Amino acid sequence: MEIKNREKAYDGYFKIYKLKVEQHGHTFEREQFDRGTAVAALVYDTVQERYILTSQFRVGSESELVEVVAGMVDAGESPETSIAREIEEEIGYSVDSLKHLHTFYSSPGGTTEKVHLYYAEVSHQHADGGGKKDEHEHIELVSFSKEELLRETFADAKTIIAQQWVQLQE
Secondary structure (H helix, E strand, C coil): CEEEEEEEEEECCCEEEEEEEEECCEEEEEEEEECCEEEEEEEEECCCCEEEEEEEEECCCCEEEEECEEEECCCCCCHHHHHHHHHHHHHCEEEEEEEEEEEEECCCCCECCEEEEEEEEEEEECCCCCCCHHHCCCCEEEEECHHHHHHCCCCCHHHHHHHHHHHHCC
């Protein structure tokens, strides 16, 4: 498969490209949702011995979701710097240690989004978190013991991957 042409079809909060693609002698068009690079972390408070997740309304699912801390990599930032910033903004903790778990595409059939998933250990909450007000984030913290986390049913793929990682550590 070869991309022959790329035109920006929409340039708003998100970007959408119209692609002209050639494969096996056939030329056709596809749309590509350019989401960028994301970061996510399963956060574990080593003092409270609890996993700290977030709850917030998500436009894509049109519902409130409980999920691991997540956000986008800003221009000029490394994924590690981005996830540390997101942990500060969303739940008010500084990162003590960070371990990369996986990098994966969230939905490669139509979106460019690549997710860098981490496990982060924290020990001190120095702010309330809750997200950035200028980005209209309203994030609540949710904590789970290991047993509660493993029993919970999540709808978010990155959170399910993190949950399965915890289960594999047993």
